[in-house]
Amino acid sequence: MQKIMVALKRVLDYNVRVRIKSDGTGVTTDGAKMSINPFDEIALEEALRIKEREKGVEVLVISIGDLVCQQQLRTGLAMGADRAVLVQTDQILEPLTVAKVLKVLVDQESPELVMLGKQAIDGDNNQTGQMLAALWGRPQATFASELLIKGEQALVTREVDAGLETIEVDLPAVVTTDLRLNEPRYVRLPEIMKAKKKPLDIISLDELGVEAISQFQVVLTESPPERQKGVIVKDIGELLGLLRKKGLV
Amino acid sequence: MNRETLNFCDQLNINVVEVAHGIAQDASKYLEYAIDSVVARVAPDGFINSQLLETNQHAVHSLAWIATYVEVLLRTSDWADCLDRENRLGDLDQSMLVVIFGEYLQQLKNGIPMNQVETARPVDLGLESRVAECLSSNDIAQLENISANPDFRLAAVQQLSEREFESPIMGDETLDLVREQFRRFADEKITPHAQTWHDKNDLVPLDLIQELGEMGVFGLTLPEEWGGSSLGKLTMCVVSEELSRGYIGVGSLGTRSEIAGELIASSGTHDQKNQFLPGIASGEILPTVAFTEPDFGSDLAHLKTRAELVTRSSGDSVWRIFGAKTWITHAVRADLMTLLVRTEPEERGYKGLSILLAEKLRGNEKHLFPSEGMSGSEIEVLGYRGMREYEIGFNGFEVPAGNLLGDAPGQGFKQMAQAMESGRIQTAARSVGVARNALELGLRYAIDRRQFGKSILNFPRVYGKLLLMAAETIAAREVTYFSAREKDSGRRCDLEAGMAKLLAARVAWSNADAAMQIHGGNGFALEYSISRVLCDARVLSIFEGASEIQATVIARNLVNSRL
Numbered sequence: 001m002q003k004i005m006v007a008l009k010r011v012l013d014y015n016v017r018v019r020i021k022s023d024g025t026g027v028t029t030d031g032a033k034m035s036i037n038p039f040d041e042i043a044l045e046e047a048l049r050i051k052e053r054e055k056g057v058e059v060l061v062i063s064i065g066d067l068v069c070q071q072q073l074r075t076g077l078a079m080g081a082d083r084a085v086l087v088q089t090d091q092i093l094e095p096l097t098v099a100k101v102l103k104v105l106v107d108q109e110s111p112e113l114v115m116l117g118k119q120a121i122d123g124d125n126n127q128t129g130q131m132l133a134a135l136w137g138r139p140q141a142t143f144a145s146e147l148l149i150k151g152e153q154a155l156v157t158r159e160v161d162a163g164l165e166t167i168e169v170d171l172p173a174v175v176t177t178d179l180r181l182n183e184p185r186y187v188r189l190p191e192i193m194k195a196k197k198k199p200l201d202i203i204s205l206d207e208l209g210v211e212a213i214s215q216f217q218v219v220l221t222e223s224p225p226e227r228q229k230g231v232i233v234k235d236i237g238e239l240l241g242l243l244r245k246k247g248l249v
Numbered sequence: 250m251n252r253e254t255l256n257f258c259d260q261l262n263i264n265v266v267e268v269a270h271g272i273a274q275d276a277s278k279y280l281e282y283a284i285d286s287v288v289a290r291v292a293p294d295g296f297i298n299s300q301l302l303e304t305n306q307h308a309v310h311s312l313a314w315i316a317t318y319v320e321v322l323l324r325t326s327d328w329a330d331c332l333d334r335e336n337r338l339g340d341l342d343q344s345m346l347v348v349i350f351g352e353y354l355q356q357l358k359n360g361i362p363m364n365q366v367e368t369a370r371p372v373d374l375g376l377e378s379r380v381a382e383c384l385s386s387n388d389i390a391q392l393e394n395i396s397a398n399p400d401f402r403l404a405a406v407q408q409l410s411e412r413e414f415e416s417p418i419m420g421d422e423t424l425d426l427v428r429e430q431f432r433r434f435a436d437e438k439i440t441p442h443a444q445t446w447h448d449k450n451d452l453v454p455l456d457l458i459q460e461l462g463e464m465g466v467f468g469l470t471l472p473e474e475w476g477g478s479s480l481g482k483l484t485m486c487v488v489s490e491e492l493s494r495g496y497i498g499v500g501s502l503g504t505r506s507e508i509a510g511e512l513i514a515s516s517g518t519h520d521q522k523n524q525f526l527p528g529i530a531s532g533e534i535l536p537t538v539a540f541t542e543p544d545f546g547s548d549l550a551h552l553k554t555r556a557e558l559v560t561r562s563s564g565d566s567v568w569r570i571f572g573a574k575t576w577i578t579h580a581v582r583a584d585l586m587t588l589l590v591r592t593e594p595e596e597r598g599y600k601g602l603s604i605l606l607a608e609k610l611r612g613n614e615k616h617l618f619p620s621e622g623m624s625g626s627e628i629e630v631l632g633y634r635g636m637r638e639y640e641i642g643f644n645g646f647e648v649p650a651g652n653l654l655g656d657a658p659g660q661g662f663k664q665m666a667q668a669m670e671s672g673r674i675q676t677a678a679r680s681v682g683v684a685r686n687a688l689e690l691g692l693r694y695a696i697d698r699r700q701f702g703k704s705i706l707n708f709p710r711v712y713g714k715l716l717l718m719a720a721e722t723i724a725a726r727e728v729t730y731f732s733a734r735e736k737d738s739g740r741r742c743d744l745e746a747g748m749a750k751l752l753a754a755r756v757a758w759s760n761a762d763a764a765m766q767i768h769g770g771n772g773f774a775l776e777y778s779i780s781r782v783l784c785d786a787r788v789l790s791i792f793e794g795a796s797e798i799q800a801t802v803i804a805r806n807l808v809n810s811r812l
Contacts, residue, residue, distance in 0.1 A: 017411055031337040033418055035429070071422050078426060187430045189465030189478040189488075192423060 001149055001171075003058045004047040005111040007102060008076050009037040010069045011122045024220045036072045039117020041079075043177040045184040046147055047115050048080045054149065058082050060109060064101055066090050070200060077195035078187045084198070089205040089212070095123075097212045099131035104208050106136055111172065113154070118143050118176040129176035139169035142176045265343050266329045268388045269350055273322040276357065279376070279383035280319045286374040287312045287804060288811050297808060302801075311369030313800035314361045316807055317728070317748040318353050324727040325349055335420055341412050344405035348720040350389075351396020358384050364755065364796070399709065406712035409719055410696055417726070419487075423480075428487045434464070435495030443496035446635055447781045452582065453498050453635045461499070462532020466492070467506035470671075471514055475526035481737040482671065486678035486729055493682030494689075497785040498635020500679045504793075505579060508672045509536035509587050512604065516655040516664040521606060525585060537583035539574045539607075539641070540665070546576075547798045549589070549662070550598045554643065556590040556605060558650060566650035568592070568605055570622070570643040576792075579636035580625065581612040588648070589665065592658050602661035604654040607646070622646030632784025633792075666743075669794075673746040674736060676793040677729040680753035683786050684722045684760045690779045691715060691764030694771075705767070714763040722760065725753035744806045751799045754789035761786035 012018060013033040021028055036044075044061065051057040061076035063069040064087040073084040087101055106114060114136075119126035133140030145164065146157035149171075157166045159178050169175075205212065233239045243249045287309055291301040302309060329346045332338040358380050360368040371380050395401050416432055419425055438457065446453065461467070469485050471477025485507065493500025510529050513521055528534030545552040554572025561567060570590060577586070586607040593601035609620045618625050618641065625641035654664060692715055695706040705711050732745035761783040765772035772779045790796040 019411075031332075031339045031418070033416065033429075071425070074422055075426055186434050186464060187426065188463060189427065189469060189480060189484075190473075192426060193473070193478050193480070196423075 001050065001054050001057050001112050003060060003109060003111040004050060004113045004115060005060045005062060005102075005106065005109060006040070006044045006047050006076070006081070007098075007114070007116040007128070008040045008044065008061050008063045008072050009117070009120045009122075010034050010063060010065055010072045011037045011120055014038055014121060020221055020223050024222060026218065026221050034068070034071070036075060037117050037120040037122075039119060039121070039177055039179070041117075041184045042179065042181050043115040043117055043175075044076055044079060044081065045182045046144075046177060047113070048185075049182065050113075050147075050149055051080070060085065060111065062087065062102065062105060064089065064093060064098060064205075067202075070202075073200055074195055075187065077198045077200070078192045079185060080191065082198065084200040086200065086202045087205055087208060088202050091205070091212050093212055094215060095125045095127035096131055096215070097210065098128045099135055100210050101205070101208060102128070102132050103135045104210060106132070113149075113171060114174045116174075116176055118178055129174050133174040136172075136174070139173040140176070141167055141169050141173060143178045144175050145178050145180045147175060147181065263388075263391060265346055265392075266326065266333050266338070268392060269322070269326040269346055270330060272350060272354070272386070272389055272392070273319070273326045275383050275386060275389075276319045276322050276354070279357070279379055280316055282376055282379040282383070283312050283315045283374050284807050284811060286376060288808050292808060292812060295812060297805065297812070302805075306801075307367070307369075308373050309804045310363060310797065310800035311361070311373045312807060313748075313751065313803035314363055314369045315357065315374075316803060317752050318357055318361060320728055320731075320745070320748050321353055321724040321752065322350065324731045325724055327731075328723070328727045331420075337418070337420065339412075341405070341408040344401070344408055345720045345723050347392055347396050347401070348405065348716050349724050350392045352717055352720065353724075354384060354389050354393060363800070364790075402709070402712065402716060406706065406716055409712075409715060410692060410706060416491075417723075424484060424487055427484055428491060430464075431488050431491035432494075435491050435499075439492065439495030439499050443498075444776075444778055444781055446496065446498060447632070447784075448775065450629075450634050450637070452637060453496075453502065457499070458502060458532055458535070461492075461502065462530075465530075466503050467532045468510070468526075468530025469503070470507065471510050471526055471530050475514070475522055476530035477510070477526070482674055482733040483730060483737055485671075485675060486681075486733045489675050489678040490682040490685070490726075493679040494686045495682075496635065497633055497679060497683055497788075500682055501578070501633070501636065504672060504675050504679070505536045505538055505583075506530075506532075507675050508538050508668045509585065511668040511671050512587055512654060512664060513606070515667060516604075516657070516660070517606075518656050520651070521654070525606060529585075534584045535579065535582055536585040536587065537577055537579050539577050539580075539586040540589045541574060541576045543573055543575045543640070547795060549602075552589065552591065552602070554588075554590045555594060556592050556603070556648070558592075568648040568650060568653070570605075570607070570646045570648065573640065573642045575640040576628070577625075577639045577641055580639040580641060581617050581637065584608060584611060587654070589661050592653070592661075596659065599662035600659055603658050604661040604664055605648045606652040606654055607648045608652070609646075620646060631787065632781065633788040670736065670741070670743050670746050672793055673750045674729065674732050674742070676789070677725070677732065677746065677749035677753040680750070680757040680786075680789045681722065681726045681729055683757040683782060683789065684718075684725060684753065687757065687760035687764040687779065687782050687786065688715070688718045688722055690782060691718065691760070691767045694764070694779075695767050711767055714767060718756075718760045718763055721756045725749070725756045729753055744803060747794070747799050747803045747806070750794065751790075751796055751803065754796060757786040757789050 013035040016032050019028045047059045051059050059081045061081040061084045063073050116129050141156035143158045144156045145159045148155040154169050157164050290305045360370040371377050465478050468477035469480050473479045489500050506529050513525055542552045556568040556570050588605045588607040591601045592603040612618050622645040625639045628638040630638055695711050698705045729749040732742045732749045735742035765779050765783050768779050771777050
């Protein structure tokens, strides 16, 4: 293992109470706290743990978006990544375009492992990892809750509906990460200082030769309906009565 | 911007940020008159007359508070201006600016509560006519009216409760990253245990201290060549604030390293730096500050603990210490004391004082102070636990002759002054953290607690408290950050640091007190965190320069600037 590539998406911090734009075109991010997508952060943490176990592994972090995404890349560098690349674009990209961008970078960088979150907490698309594996023609192991590198193979435990499934994939491969894989580290102050000196390259989407395609359109974004007031029942009998009246049992 | 707030500012057609900026300038003029008034009272002959300074103490301290309030107006208008320029000024930020200006201008005109029982009024300085001249513009009346409007206040508190759990964003990549890490650390590793540590009077666990050391907390501002991170005082403020928001006992661990580190880094010899700084930075050496004596607290010039240089039979020279020190925080666990002693017995006052870097053995529950010539006992305290407080007696305790700080006898007081400036900034930041903790506890409780069929947040006397608590937390924070920025730019900032500490300590206490009031009877129960936060908040206006001492330092500084 020589190189791991990790994709980091900049998203609204999970603690921020999301507010919908008044015209329904999306959510407001103005002045709100932004963070690395938590699943991507878990992917980076796992990559760093592999790097710490197996000497000589380079960890490369990638983000796609406008210049402010450098902030998340610097965080990744402060966590321990060696190098960062920002693919600069003002457009909001769909998963297929993101996968194509990553594919171009994979061709340039030849990593043995590409890691990313199973989904981002903003769009919840859950597509990019799978699409990248298809474009690349390499194996994919999604929803990883455990990862073990054994020479040319990776043993990946996946969280599936029936329980846990362990599969073996040949490297190079794409692994997408689930919540229980690890708990990301705290960034140490000396590492923050070191991260300022690590390389962060910026290339534009055009330079990479990837065209942003748009296949779907957001029609409306709205808040979930407000929770209705409940009633307090005396006993099971009354509860069943009410449920029957509503035709629920 | 929220629709309700828009109504107020737009209907009146005022740009709050611009208006605030102008008002702060007018208030600065008022401050100049206040300084004139005090100069006339205490320095009629062109120098400060100590007797007059004391006789006019209430007026002198009133000046310190007026200056602090004007500083708040300047710093918060700068803060809003900066957010505005970066397109980050939110609806809540604007509301907070209105609340702080509305309230602080009223207080400047009608009386500033220095605490619950003493008020600084214009009449104390003979400034009644200046109020009319500087503090009665239409702009001021407008902001005061908006701030007092019940509909505005309701809208503002809605914004406040929506944004409840967000940290301030400073727009600086490094600072925001540091804050995020330490906030998470506090949420996960400190807050869940703080109540237990306080209740049981437990020391902060050593493995937590080790982890903080690994994260770089203790070497934060030390140069990289000595194992530090070469970060500035502003970063130190952010870290101290976030840790203290979790628990003051953890946020205060760094104070001792900060003071000892700064003393040694700025005044120590090369060998002393080499010997102590890397260990302080990593957290392996836990330092403590030993200045205060049983009979001399703020009056350090008279302290009596003495050090005698003697040559032992083996040929090496040592200082032998005789005397007593008190309020020594974390003393049992500490490995190193920065010990202020009288080395020149014939010199009186400050001149005979020196600082010794006194190494000691760590004690345990059974043997508190195993080092030879040293004994002591715990002082049980109301709050600010986690490190514990001790009184120590020295009877021939020995310190190698080479451990005289900077190898410079009689320089102790001078060496101390600069480090205390940093300590004061750090204490202001700790206070801001405690103030935030109290605010968050009060707000959370007000949202959750239902009485008379609704959340108590909806009652004006409840949200009125919370609005000012939130606004004053921002005020204290901005004055604190400003003093740190000044220090980082290499300027002396004892004036600003003093104001930051003075205000932040009062705000922490009033926030804790008001948050407890919101809790009602539950807040008085030991199981609720606010009962601890109240105890912890009380120490902030006492230690690291009591508020009354702080006010004297600030006022002296202002008067001296005229002489």
